[in-house]
Amino acid sequence: MSRTRTSDVLVIGGGIIGLVTAWRAAQRGFATAVVDPEPGGGAAQVAAGMLAAVTELHYGEQTLLGLNLASARRYPDFAAELTELTGHDLGYRRCGTLAVALDADDRAHLRELHALQQQSGLESQWLSGRECRRLEPMLAPGVRGGLRVDGDHQIDPRRLAGALVAACEREGVVFHRAWAERLTVVADRAAGVVTADGTGLGAGQVVLAGGSLSGRLAGVPEDVLPPVRPVKGQVVRLTMPRRHGPFLSRTVRAVVRGSHVYLVPRESGELVIGATSEELGWDTTVTAGGVYELLRDAHELVPGITELPLTETRAGLRPGSPDNAPLLGPTGLEGLLLATGHYRNGVLLTPVTGDSMAHVLATGELPEEARPFTPKRFSTATALTEQPA
Numbered sequence: 383m384s385r386t387r388t389s390d391v392l393v394i395g396g397g398i399i400g401l402v403t404a405w406r407a408a409q410r411g412f413a414t415a416v417v418d419p420e421p422g423g424g425a426a427q428v429a430a431g432m433l434a435a436v437t438e439l440h441y442g443e444q445t446l447l448g449l450n451l452a453s454a455r456r457y458p459d460f461a462a463e464l465t466e467l468t469g470h471d472l473g474y475r476r477c478g479t480l481a482v483a484l485d486a487d488d489r490a491h492l493r494e495l496h497a498l499q500q501q502s503g504l505e506s507q508w509l510s511g512r513e514c515r516r517l518e519p520m521l522a523p524g525v526r527g528g529l530r531v532d533g534d535h536q537i538d539p540r541r542l543a544g545a546l547v548a549a550c551e552r553e554g555v556v557f558h559r560a561w562a563e564r565l566t567v568v569a570d571r572a573a574g575v576v577t578a579d580g581t582g583l584g585a586g587q588v589v590l591a592g593g594s595l596s597g598r599l600a601g602v603p604e605d606v607l608p609p610v611r612p613v614k615g616q617v618v619r620l621t622m623p624r625r626h627g628p629f630l631s632r633t634v635r636a637v638v639r640g641s642h643v644y645l646v647p648r649e650s651g652e653l654v655i656g657a658t659s660e661e662l663g664w665d666t667t668v669t670a671g672g673v674y675e676l677l678r679d680a681h682e683l684v685p686g687i688t689e690l691p692l693t694e695t696r697a698g699l700r701p702g703s704p705d706n707a708p709l710l711g712p713t714g715l716e717g718l719l720l721a722t723g724h725y726r727n728g729v730l731l732t733p734v735t736g737d738s739m740a741h742v743l744a745t746g747e748l749p750e751e752a753r754p755f756t757p758k759r760f761s762t763a764t765a766l767t768e769q770p771a
């Protein structure tokens with residue numbers, strides 16, 4: 383191993399989650415470093431950037447809803463702070479979302495979602511098909527009704543990632559553009575990593591934020607490795623005309639033949655259509671079938687998309703966890719913390735993750751709102767001791 387360079391906090395992974403952790407840690411005065419061959423890359427280069435706490439609500443995920451809402455509430459200040467600091471426009475757009483139904487089954491499903499939202503104290507409004515089309519004239523005549531959610535917004539995740547890199551640089555975060563090959567453990571404590579070229583990076587605390595690769599770092603004890611898996615998502619990007627008013631003025635989404643499809647219109651004129659959900663390991667091939675299904679389903683919602691230029695197709699990997707919620711905070715190995723498993727809400731959860739990780743790095747304790755997301759909920763030892771007698 384060559385020379386060792388040390389920091390207070392070393393973050394493995396420079397996706398949006400690692401970057402926000404590093405930025406907030408550096409703001410607290412920690413000497414902070416990030417190790418990643420390509421900081422600012424990762425799933426954010428593909429993600430749609432919906433900030434959809436309300437429309438993404440699922441049965442059994444009410445605990446996650448609390449964290450999602452806590453992060454959504456932070457977004458206006460978070461985005462303003464990042465833009466002021468870096469000068470980057472994040473494409474943050476408080477445009478709202480319309481979830482629509484194309485047939486009777488979809489409508490029943492949306493009605494259930496509406497009921498669940500109301501039970502959870504969330505704001506959403508049921509609209510007839512005609513009311514939906516009045517809001518979004520490009521919608522297909524077959525739309526049978528929908529849910530208007532004015533509180534679910536969007537941001538451009540590529541811009542967010544770029545701004546977070548700039549914010550880290552301003553705050554003095556050191557970037558090691560390398561692959562972390564192995565965690566170093568000294569006297570039962572995480573002490574840093576060894577990079578692919580054999581350089582040792584030492585640290586007081588190590589945060590593993592490797593997205594879908596978080597469960598694969600060598601040197602991490604078996605019972606501490608996060609149970610994170612890659613969930614592939616393919617996305618298509620089109621360009622909207624600027625001529626006669628907006629093509630779409632808010633995010634439109636639906637479940638078509640059992641698959642989720644959404645159209646996210648950015649102020650820049652980009653229209654993001656996503657996303658497939660495939661359990662195929664670390665494969666990021668864009669397939670004809672994936673693109674076909676996205677365009678077919680999106681076309682049922684908004685027939686006019688077939689006229690638009692197709693600008694990009696891409697696939698990325700969501701870091702999925704067993705309960706679809708993130709793993710935040712200390713592990714069973716002293717000095718090793720996790721910030722991973724954000725699955726389909728990593729963009730939404732960026733602000734609250736940064737605050738929670740900075741808090742736990744400084745105090746050793748997760749803040750109240752993040753406590754249910756301790757990685758220890760998956761450790762066998764904890765599960766056994768928490769069994770009722």
Ligand SMILES: Cc1cc2nc3c(=O)[nH]c(=O)nc-3n(C[C@H](O)[C@H](O)[C@H](O)COP(=O)(O)OP(=O)(O)OC[C@H]3O[C@@H](n4cnc5c(N)ncnc54)[C@H](O)[C@@H]3O)c2cc1C
Pocket residue numbers: 394395396397398399400417418419420421422423424425426428429430431432433434560561562563591592593594595596599614615616617656657697698699700701721722723724725726727728729730731
């Ligand atoms: C198609 C798609 C659509 C999505 N849409 C949305 C959405 O609308 N709203 C939303 O909130 N979320 C969305 N997401 C989810 C969101 O993008 C992710 O949850 C989030 O980007 C995860 O960020 P991350 O930093 O944890 O991981 P990643 O982005 O995967 O970043 C991990 C980083 O760690 C690095 N790394 C890993 N291992 C090592 C190592 N050993 N050494 C050095 N570096 C390492 C990698 O190079 C990478 O840069 C979507 C995701 C996809 C794929």
